[in-house]
Amino acid sequence: MTLLEFARGPAIHASLILFAAGVCWRLLGVLVLTRGADLSRPRDAFGNFKGYRTVFSRAWPSDEFRTTTRYQTVLAYLFHLATLGVVLLIVPHIEFISGLTGLSWPGVPNFVGVALGTIALASLIALILRRISKPAVYNSTVGDYVTWIIVTLPLVTGLMAFAHVGFRYETMLALHILSAALLFAYFPFGKLMHAFWFLFSRAQSGITYAHKGVRI
Amino acid sequence: MSNGTVTPVFPTFEQVFQGFAGQIGMLRQMAPEPTMPDERRVHRAIDTLIEETNADEAVWLESCIHCGQCTNACHYFVATGEAKYAPMRKMDLYRRVYQREVGPLRWLYKLFTKQITLQDLEEVQELVYDSCSECGRCTMVCPMGIDTASLVHHMRSALVAAELVPPELAALRMEQKHQGTVFGSSPEALHRMVDTIRDHYGVPIPLDKPEAEVMVLSSAVDLVANGNGLLATAKVMNHLGVDWTICSDAFESANFGLLSGDMTLWRTQVDPIVARARAIKAKTLVIAECGHAYPALRWNPMLRSGALPFEMMYMSEYLGRQAREGRLKLRPLEGKVTYHDPCKTGRRGGAFEEPRALFKAMNADFVELPANKEYNWCCGGGAGIFLLERATRLRDESFKLKLHQVDQTGAEAVVVSCASCRLNFEAGRQKNHWNKRVDSLVELVADHLIDEPTDQTEEAAA
Numbered sequence: 001m002t003l004l005e006f007a008r009g010p011a012i013h014a015s016l017i018l019f020a021a022g023v024c025w026r027l028l029g030v031l032v033l034t035r036g037a038d039l040s041r042p043r044d045a046f047g048n049f050k051g052y053r054t055v056f057s058r059a060w061p062s063d064e065f066r067t068t069t070r071y072q073t074v075l076a077y078l079f080h081l082a083t084l085g086v087v088l089l090i091v092p093h094i095e096f097i098s099g100l101t102g103l104s105w106p107g108v109p110n111f112v113g114v115a116l117g118t119i120a121l122a123s124l125i126a127l128i129l130r131r132i133s134k135p136a137v138y139n140s141t142v143g144d145y146v147t148w149i150i151v152t153l154p155l156v157t158g159l160m161a162f163a164h165v166g167f168r169y170e171t172m173l174a175l176h177i178l179s180a181a182l183l184f185a186y187f188p189f190g191k192l193m194h195a196f197w198f199l200f201s202r203a204q205s206g207i208t209y210a211h212k213g214v215r216i
Numbered sequence: 217m218s219n220g221t222v223t224p225v226f227p228t229f230e231q232v233f234q235g236f237a238g239q240i241g242m243l244r245q246m247a248p249e250p251t252m253p254d255e256r257r258v259h260r261a262i263d264t265l266i267e268e269t270n271a272d273e274a275v276w277l278e279s280c281i282h283c284g285q286c287t288n289a290c291h292y293f294v295a296t297g298e299a300k301y302a303p304m305r306k307m308d309l310y311r312r313v314y315q316r317e318v319g320p321l322r323w324l325y326k327l328f329t330k331q332i333t334l335q336d337l338e339e340v341q342e343l344v345y346d347s348c349s350e351c352g353r354c355t356m357v358c359p360m361g362i363d364t365a366s367l368v369h370h371m372r373s374a375l376v377a378a379e380l381v382p383p384e385l386a387a388l389r390m391e392q393k394h395q396g397t398v399f400g401s402s403p404e405a406l407h408r409m410v411d412t413i414r415d416h417y418g419v420p421i422p423l424d425k426p427e428a429e430v431m432v433l434s435s436a437v438d439l440v441a442n443g444n445g446l447l448a449t450a451k452v453m454n455h456l457g458v459d460w461t462i463c464s465d466a467f468e469s470a471n472f473g474l475l476s477g478d479m480t481l482w483r484t485q486v487d488p489i490v491a492r493a494r495a496i497k498a499k500t501l502v503i504a505e506c507g508h509a510y511p512a513l514r515w516n517p518m519l520r521s522g523a524l525p526f527e528m529m530y531m532s533e534y535l536g537r538q539a540r541e542g543r544l545k546l547r548p549l550e551g552k553v554t555y556h557d558p559c560k561t562g563r564r565g566g567a568f569e570e571p572r573a574l575f576k577a578m579n580a581d582f583v584e585l586p587a588n589k590e591y592n593w594c595c596g597g598g599a600g601i602f603l604l605e606r607a608t609r610l611r612d613e614s615f616k617l618k619l620h621q622v623d624q625t626g627a628e629a630v631v632v633s634c635a636s637c638r639l640n641f642e643a644g645r646q647k648n649h650w651n652k653r654v655d656s657l658v659e660l661v662a663d664h665l666i667d668e669p670t671d672q673t674e675e676a677a678a
């Protein structure tokens with residue numbers, strides 16, 4: 001079995017199983033806990049439902065915090081959207097997903113894929129530079145840096161494989177798939193889980209404050 | 217007797233503040249010493265956190281991505297720039313306990329992490345007491361919406377269990393727990409104050425009526441120092457002509473159970489107030505200008521308030537509603553004023569519009585602070601921090617943000633509706649030789665009442 005066969009076969013499949021099982025385990029492990037009841041009378045009878053707005057409204061910071069959050073917010077959006085584009089719109093990725101699920105959709109031309117990958121990588125670098133330069137603001141842990149490396153590796157190896165830089169193409173492709181496998185396998189164990197938590201966390205806080213008639 | 221001609225007997229708030237500063241200094245010597253072995257204190261803290269961790273807390277602890285947004289929303293961080301005061305750090309120790317003891321990956325964390333120590337708990341004391349007023353401003357910016365203030369409150373409960381409450385709060389907690397008083401605000405002190413107000417100012421305070429529509433709470437600050445606070449309350453309530461009373465066995469708004477994190481004491485302070493309000497068939501319970509009393513009573517999650525036969529309102533909320541309904545006759549307020557929303561009644565209480573209705577009723581030249589309502593900056597003294605000597609630098613530095621905000625409005629006076637905020641503003645005013653007036657909302661309203669002649673005075677005039 002070649003390295004590429006290993007990457008395309010057992011490695012990526014095992015990582016996806018770990019990803020799915022791990023995400024379910026971590027989500028359920030938290031969500032099955034009891035909810036602390038707030039017995040106090042809400043300000044408005046149906047006011048608590050307004051709290052769900054926070055799930056959407058918190059997608060962009062309030063004007064009150066515009067200057068302090070601008071850099072982080074803009075770069076985070078660039079990173080997330082570009083990464084989503086790379087994952088879902090590049091032809092080889094669609095073929096891979098198609099192989100797993102049978103679903104298929106049209107991809108973007110190569111130059112768009114490269115542009116998206118470059119934007120994602122550049123924004124990641126811009127984010128880590130700020131994290132390093134402002135230690136008091138970020139309170140970084142080892143996990144933050146490990147996560148950054150694990151997210152960056154598939155982008156770097158993907159761009160290198162496409163540009164035929166580094167090892168020969170098959171090796172680079174194998175390394176790219178292995179780095180993606182590492183990302184999937186690591187996902188349930190670190191802060192990447194915020195991809196799921198944000199929904200619950202925003203909703204909870206929105207409801208907690210809406211209970212008192214406060215819109216956050 | 218016409219109040220306008222009476223020589224004041226109560227101290228000015230400047231003197232009240234100075235008196236309090238002296239008393240607070242003595243609290244440190246009265247603080248209880250830890251009695252349990254170190255290991256037991258650590259275990260009690262861990263057990264408390266385990267017990268208080270529900271799905272909400274777990275989700276919030278899981279969600280932080282260290283994006284740093286919360287830092288610039290926190291007055292203590294902005295004022296000092298010191299990394300340790302970043303809001304996200306205030307939940308680090310809680311997260312360590314959660315990951316090892318409660319979280320779905322606890323088996324993994326137990327392999328790689330160590331249990332917390334007493335030293336860890338000692339170090340976190342400054343983060344959850346001195347440098348977090350549980351104001352909730354960081355929640356307003358957090359992209360995950362994490363309610364750090366709630367998590368900090370659980371940490372305070374854990375430190376109560378570990379006998380690590382800061383000395384001033386510990387002393388007051390013990391006083392309230394064992395004597396049932398705060399700064400000596402006993403029923404006798406209430407009686408004395410009521411007598412003084414009646415005899416000297418001619419303002420009656422109906423004490424211990426067997427039945428009344430409105431039950432009004434007082435607070436330690438008013439009873440042992442700022443008599444003008446209770447005098448103003450009485451004037452306003454009498455002006456409204458409502459059937460009201462103060463109960464000498466349930467009058468204290470201050471709750472050092474809530475402030476220290478002692479949930480048992482919190483409940484034991486609340487229960488007699490609720491029982492008394494029921495017994496006198498009150499329809500409304502008015503909470504004195506004591507910010508944290510609002511969450512202690514109105515938003516008490518352990519109290520099924522929807523099932524109670526009375527409604528709980530903060531003083532500013534009650535007066536604002538009366539003003540809206542046209543029951544308060546007020547003279548116009550001269551000069552430009554601004555209003556500081558106490559964190560506990562504003563962002564964490566939702567009583568925004570009622571105090572503003574009072575300014576409208578006084579036809580005031582009212583201007584909002586640059587950051588107001590949900591975005592208001594804490595004055596720096598909330599959640600008991602005003603009492604902590606060790607937090608003086610944090611308070612003083614963070615107050616400068618508030619000072620700057622008020623200066624930007626061009627107002628002559630800033631009005632507050634919380635004794636703790638007011639004491640902190642007064643400290644900041646004196647230390648910075650600030651040329652602004654700091655007024656209490658209820659006292660301002662009392663000073664602007666248009667008193668219509670009563671039957672008695674009409675008879676006297678005839």
